[in-house]
Amino acid sequence: MSQAGLKRTPLHAAHLAAGARMAGFAGYDMPIQYPDGVMKEHAWTRESAGLFDVSHMGQAWLTGEGWAGAFEAVVPGDFAALKPGRQKYSVLLNDAGGILDDLMAARPDDRGLFLVVNGACKDDDFRFLEARLPSGVKLERLEDRALLALQGPQAAAVLAAHVPGAADLAFMDSAALAGFGGLDLIISRSGYTGEDGYEISLPGSEAARVWDLLLADDRVKPIGLGARDSLRLEAGLPLYGHDVDATVSPV
Secondary structure, eight states: OOTTOOOOOTTTTHHTTTTOOEEEEEEEEEEEEEOOOOHHHHHHHHHHHEEEEEEEEEEEEEEEEEHHHHHHHTSSSOOOOOTTEEEEEEEOTTTTEEEEEEEEEEOSSSEEEEEETTTHHHHHHHHHHHTOOOTTTTEEOOTTTTEEEESSTTHHHHHHTTTGGGGGTTBBBEEEEEEEETEEEEEEEEOSSSSSEEEEEGGGGGHHHHHHHTTTTTTEEEEEHHHHHHHHTTTTOOOOOTTTTTSOOOO
């Protein structure tokens, strides 16, 4: 059952219909596990393809002349040299050099920088960025987008049937592609499970249709946040608020 006061992703009804056990996470009512349970979901992602709803994450475009310098003022990475079609993992720093959040930043095309930040931190992250942007640089929050993660050794073969060009992406490549019947997608070959896979940004209004299309493939099963946590832990990837926080330096 849903918890009162929590926000919902565009896939909330789909999770309930699939028998998910729901709980509050980052202010959203999110699927923790499905009837198969966390251990089976973990193993399925390692062996085939797991589908995650990560629409609680924050998505935004950073655009305008000087976006690279503005972003480099608050992260330790070199983003002026980031080529179109590539993505980097980095951390957002406060004035003392403490980590406010970890994030992904990509250049899927020439529009600017596409950001994905953690759901629990996104409002603070975006306010922090907006307060430090020079004239001419703009942060556009993408509140109407959903985000799916398709992870596992079969992910590339599954997605290739729906998105031409997706299988050609290398690890940490990012591209604006059309798929699932002409949808405007932003796809990166990345994820947070330690497996091969993709993160797919798409219009929220189309999320349920795409979710069902992917799950129609026998190689794909829905995976909850319980297995997402065990997968990232097994892969040695940090979780903000547990392994990383403002008391930790990027070094």
